[in-house]
Amino acid sequence: MLVVAAASLIQSEDVALVGLGLPQLAAQLAQRTHAPKMRMLLELGVFTPRPSGPSAGIADPRMWAGAGAFGGVLDTLGAMLHGGRITLGLLGALQVDGDGSINTTLVRDEGGRERRFNGSGGGNDVASLSQRVLVVMRHDRRKFAATLDFLTSPGQRVAGRRRGELGLSGSGTVAVVTDRAILEISPEGPVLASVHPGEDLDDVVACTPITLAMPPGGPSETPAPTTGQRNILREELDPDRWYTG
Amino acid sequence: MLVVAAASLIQSEDVALVGLGLPQLAAQLAQRTHAPKMRMLLELGVFTPRPSGPSAGIADPRMWAGAGAFGGVLDTLGAMLHGGRITLGLLGALQVDGDGSINTTLVRDEGGRERRFNGSGGGNDVASLSQRVLVVMRHDRRKFAATLDFLTSPGQRVAGRRRGELGLSGSGTVAVVTDRAILEISPEGPVLASVHPGEDLDDVVACTPITLAMPPGGPSETPAPTTGQRNILREELDPDRWYTG
């Protein structure tokens, strides 16, 4: 459901820089369904791959299948992203705040001890320079924070300052897609745009500990995955349920 | 003689960035005789070619024969030259001054009218950033000037300021080699180090209208070309006398 909901926000015209994990699956699914012309890039230097099966991550050569060209980071994160040619960044997150800023570096327990994760990689670059960004992550109350344990990648605002004032380009995070709901990040803050079929609205809100606005008329229900989408995910893209377990 | 004299100043340990025309021949001759390990680079992205015959210039693919690698300007003039790895620059000149600064852009006639030539190309870069530079050109009194018509490429000083003060690296031009003599450029100015066999010292001085110091004991005679050197030049590198006419 998470992957299907994220894929639905990807457009056929997008030039998408795709991060590790769930974002890969969402991009692959969109490419295989409603957005066949969507062009995918991987930061390590892969242009327009069309992978047909599962992979262990962006550094797994199976993810590079069907690529039109290989290059380097100065081409993908440089000429394409810093050069203003990436319409969509697809990123995972450890934690996200109401501005759509992302933490992928570390979390602190109540005693203040750090537990470290993957760091930025190209995530900070993608968040800083894409025209728009989708965050794709599991819904867990610990993953929503009014103040991030570490602000790896800026969203629409940082400490109240808009990204344009900071010198950044593009819109920043426009939506956070989880396995329970879609949160749109508006200039005024996060809006609970839709909840997924079978989810209880109040419970979703209770599990989203950031200040959340409601759209006029309340959140809609996210369209359910089609059988075709399910089959592609289960049979081709993630048969061993590495990501969609 | 010009090419042989210039070649004699190239060392087997040199990593040389080689300009259009006579510099190419000098580098090829040195590589074929006393400096077999000398590594040549061409600005357009050619690493360590070993051309065996004549060519129409650095953009003639025959000059790229035997290359170890191809790349671009950011590799040759960038990583190698700006990166501090070029020990020797070999350049031609329209005009040279007593500091070894070079004009390859334009000359003005007595009426002040401009006649334009090839411009800098990579010449300014090579002169600005090589550990040392040899200028290779025909001996003509109009080619020596106290003040250049245009200072394309800096030598050891510009308007009295040393190149280190200007922010440049390396020594700048250490010698000007012509078809009549070798001028060394010392920190104090140009020194007539040697005149070629058969040349009249006074006439050479008269045809070199810049303030010229003499070495202790006077200029030596440049060693004459060997038969082997002549044969390589005449039969292999420049059989049609494009350059050594």
Next chain:
Amino acid sequence: MSKVVGLEEAVGLVGDGSQVALCGFAITRNATAAVAAIIAAGRRRLRLVQVVGGMETDLLVGAGCVTSLVYSGGSLDRFGPLHSVNRAIASGSIEALEYSTLSLSLRLFAGSLDLPFVPTRTLLGSQLLEPLVAAGGAAVIEDPFIGHPAVALPPLRPDVAILHANLCDEDGNAVVTGPLWSIRETALAARQVVVTAERVVSAGSIDPGLVTIPGITVAAVSEVPFGGRPTAVFGEYEFEASLFEEHVAASRRGGDDLAAYLDRRIVGGWAA
């Protein structure tokens, strides 16, 4: 999806007044067929950008299509200088902004990534620098880390780059063999890229490791065998000395001789 069009349509991306980046170098890999099509289309007021000028530059300037040129000089190697370019600059009929090869390549590199600028140590002490600073094409700054002087070069993003490749697929993935001088920086800096290629093949049939310019940056592809003649195209054909001699003679004389040469070659081309 295919970007393959005829040559006339491809060069249609160049309009009057466009800033056009050329990718040839002296006597090698000039997009002469594309340039002839631009001249034939009657384009005017072009603003050229080219790291090292060659035959394509001399043709466009000689045909009167050009108002300005940003370059680092150029020549036709032993065949001679760019007479039409040199005469136009000396007479003031075009404006020239002159860099060194590295500094202009760095401006294009900055353009390709849209970096705020790129600092370098080259150009310091040269008479090239002052007119560049006056025109806003360079600034002398201090390194914020160690305080040394440096030349800041602003990004350059031409409207259209024209490249003659060996091989290209329908999606624009283009293969250039041999040395690359500033081809990648120039193409990636441009907002649109037009590729002419000796051979155009279907999407997916080129090894992605051999691709020089990713198709995602390419707007139009046209198959033009011998599209680089009479210049040398590495892996395809050598330069043709007699055609360079013809060009240089006409370009040196200018006037009616140049006009007659252009009339003959712009229509007839240089292919055998």
Next chain:
Amino acid sequence: MSKVVGLEEAVGLVGDGSQVALCGFAITRNATAAVAAIIAAGRRRLRLVQVVGGMETDLLVGAGCVTSLVYSGGSLDRFGPLHSVNRAIASGSIEALEYSTLSLSLRLFAGSLDLPFVPTRTLLGSQLLEPLVAAGGAAVIEDPFIGHPAVALPPLRPDVAILHANLCDEDGNAVVTGPLWSIRETALAARQVVVTAERVVSAGSIDPGLVTIPGITVAAVSEVPFGGRPTAVFGEYEFEASLFEEHVAASRRGGDDLAAYLDRRIVGGWAA
């Protein structure tokens, strides 16, 4: 003239305290054989530089060879994080300076050309920036042309880069197939480059158009078939999941389990 030496001699260019740049990326193209040889040689106080860390990083840190790490993060893709690295940073036993992938690649690009610095718009607004500024690894400046804020990144020039290539000739001309992430910037920034390669061939037998790293920048070459196992080397072999699972389990547990794993694999290697 040949630069070909045994692996032990090649990694002899890495001394105690050297700043060593690694070229692997997560689970792909790690120079595991070279890294094992560095560990076996007992090197200490290494200062690592790597754009995206992977197995080679986790091995060197886990073996206690490292005092500092300049990187932009890293992982073993779905197999898990770099446990030894993360634990060492959290406990303070190594110092880490963290960039983003692009910003660190630009520092290495600046190093490869010895540019005074390179300015960028990335990193602005991130908590990554402040510690970088404090450490002299970045500075916030104003663009001299339009006055916008920019992050200036100083050049980084490691002592030695270690790269596992598919193919290399005796002169060091090295071929890397597939995507190149920051391999070229890293190798060209380093003062010396050590290449391990699946196959070493005689000088002159590689098409110069296929060469990724020019031999002129390479100090030593060593033929090490399967020198990247268990990571994936594009064009050669896939990654081996069970060996990653073994690594991650040992690295997560640390202590005696990690020591036993290192004892076993540093001597025995990962090849089949």
